[in-house]
Amino acid sequence: GAVVSQHPSRVICKSGTSVKIECRSLDFQATTMFWYRQFPKQSLMLMATSNEGSKATYEQGVEKDKFLINHASLTLSTLTVTSAHPEDSSFYICSARKGAPAGPLSSYNEQFFGPGTRLTVL
Amino acid sequence: AQSVTQLDSHVSVSEGTPVLLRCNYSSSYSPSLFWYVQHPNKGLQLLLKYTSAATLVKGINGFEAEFKKSETSFHLTKPSAHMSDAAEYFCVVSDLGGAQKLVFGQGTRLTINP
Numbered sequence: 001g002a003v004v005s006q007h008p009s010r011v012i013c014k015s016g017t018s019v020k021i022e023c024r025s026l027d028f029q030a031t032t033m034f035w036y037r038q039f040p041k042q043s044l045m046l047m048a049t050s051n052e053g054s055k056a057t058y059e060q061g062v063e064k065d066k067f068l069i070n071h072a073s074l075t076l077s078t079l080t081v082t083s084a085h086p087e088d089s090s091f092y093i094c095s096a097r098k099g100a101p102a103g104p105l106s107s108y109n110e111q112f113f114g115p116g117t118r119l120t121v122l
Numbered sequence: 123a124q125s126v127t128q129l130d131s132h133v134s135v136s137e138g139t140p141v142l143l144r145c146n147y148s149s150s151y152s153p154s155l156f157w158y159v160q161h162p163n164k165g166l167q168l169l170l171k172y173t174s175a176a177t178l179v180k181g182i183n184g185f186e187a188e189f190k191k192s193e194t195s196f197h198l199t200k201p202s203a204h205m206s207d208a209a210e211y212f213c214v215v216s217d218l219g220g221a222q223k224l225v226f227g228q229g230t231r232l233t234i235n236p
Contacts, residue, residue, distance in 0.1 A: 043226045115165040
């Protein structure tokens with residue numbers, strides 16, 4: 001169990017268009033999902049944390065109006081890159097956590113990662 | 123604030139020889155520490171995790187890591203490298219409060235020579 005999928009796996013778009021990326025937990029309910037960004041040959045940087053039914057919490061330096069996050073159900077979160085530009089080209093990865101943190105030894109603390117979405121903006 | 127430093131951006135070993143990937147952490151609290159592996163075009167896979175239980179943690183595929191508080195280290199080791207171990211490895215720290223966000227190290231690319 002604990003499988004997370006992302007769709008699409010790869011997308012190429014023109015500058016100025018918007019792109020939506022879906023993150024789904026396939027066999028569990030995820031109260032919290034995370035969105036990361038990974039530039040080539042670099043590490044993952046957390047962009048935002050989304051809790052089902054509430055607004056996402058963005059990390060410092062991440063534009064809320066550019067990266068719209070919706071977590072409308074316990075199995076789906078979406079990231080929309082609005083008015084995409086070439087500098088937004090990156091690998092976007094989501095993760096999902098089963099439930100509220102319940103202590104350091106709880107399995108609920110583990111995040112399960114999706115395979116990622118490679119966005120190329122021309 | 124939490125942070126991790128992976129001391130080597132690239133490690134190259136011969137097949138059948140030991141692997142050592144080094145990680146140092148900084149945390150105001152007792153941290154949770156993880157090692158993840160990322161194969162090309164695949165998602166991150168959890169190798170092992172330390173969550174204030176046993177300091178020597180055994181993971182999948184023969185990997186293990188030892189939490190050393192005095193050295194603030196969490197190095198990843200494997201006795202004998204296999205060609206399939208070639209990948210990018212990330213050391214990760216998490217705080218114990220709030221959202222328990224993960225903070226990733228810069229990554230170490232492991233190359234296995236035949």
